[in-house]
Amino acid sequence: MEFTPHPGFVLWFTGLSGAGKTTLARAVEAELRARAMRVEVLDGDIVRQQLTRDLGFSKEDRDQNILRVGFVAQLLSRNQVAVLAAFISPYRDTRARVRAQTTHFIEVFVDAPLEVCAARDTKGLYARALAGEILHFTGISDPYEAPEAPEIHLRTDQLTVTECVQIILSALEARRLLPPAR
Amino acid sequence: MEFTPHPGFVLWFTGLSGAGKTTLARAVEAELRARAMRVEVLDGDIVRQQLTRDLGFSKEDRDQNILRVGFVAQLLSRNQVAVLAAFISPYRDTRARVRAQTTHFIEVFVDAPLEVCAARDTKGLYARALAGEILHFTGISDPYEAPEAPEIHLRTDQLTVTECVQIILSALEARRLLPPAR
DSSP states (O other), rough: OOOOOOOOOEEEOOOOTTSHHHHHHHHHHHHHHHOOOOEEEEEEEHHHHEEEHOOOOSSHHHHHHHHHHHHHHHHHHTTEEEEEOEEEOHHHHHHHHHHHHHHHHEEEEEEEHHHHHHHHHHHHHHHHHHHHHHOOOBBBOOOOOOSSSSSSEEEESSSSSHHHHHHHHHHOOOHHOOOOOO | OOOOOOOOOEEEOOOEEEEEEEHHHHHHHHHHHHHHHOOEEEEEHHHHHHTTTOSSSSSHHHHHHHHHEEEEEHHHHTTTOEEEOOOOOOHHHHHHHHHHSSEEEEEEEEEEEEEHHHHHHTTSSSHHHTTTSSSBBTTTTOOOOOOSOOOOOEETTTTTTTHHHHHHHHHHHTTTOOOOOO
């Protein structure tokens, strides 16, 4: 299979649990694959299995988790892979550290109000967090530091997945990171 | 910069400390870059900084270390990156697990007698291990399980670096993993 050369980049999806990070990453992945690009999706479920099984959810452990992902994202993106990273990544300074070591870092703020995320409760986690069964739950018992100047800001309670994907693809196009569809 | 497409593979250098793993990986790296290939060298110094700072040298920790590296090597190699991994990786079953999850896995046994490695003592570690200052030191106080059927077996006490590199390049060529030199 032949691949379209492109410079490689990291689309970093940050936001609350249930905001739609992985859903958007997977939808963008399909679009990029249709353009014969090399793509890897990294998300919490994959990474905490393979790379960071030892880590919990304290600030220190979350930071370690994100920095390890940042290292992998850097390795991949500098080899012309499009990396779609979907992590709550609640701390601004940690995201900034990952940004600093990546050439094309595009922060995507996947934004939906806490009430909306809690109502969706895709994984049943909010119910458990509100019942006090999960410590360190972002938005409930742990902080979420929203991006101050993300490259892309998506209100997923107001936009459809397709609309969000279009916005992301346009942003990639504007940066000449997207080859034409075949 | 344009890159030559190739299927991606993992050259896994295993052997005692001081056997010449990183030296060979760096020498092969130069050859592959001269062929405009995408290459990443992973070795203990890099990885224990970025990925596994939490881990020590017990069997369990060493295994975790290698499995994390294996995950990263898999991500890179399936995106057509040549991965040169240089790790003592003393346990046979752990190397087998990494092999099982990688498409083109080429085990390179970097073999020199313990006495030769200890005499070289590139990092001054053998002196400290023999003085009892380092616990879990492979070859001294910890086992090294030599590969039983490595794709490549190099006696680095009998061959020059250049000779070793030629053997590795020939093995890649035979597997159609090496584009012609430019």
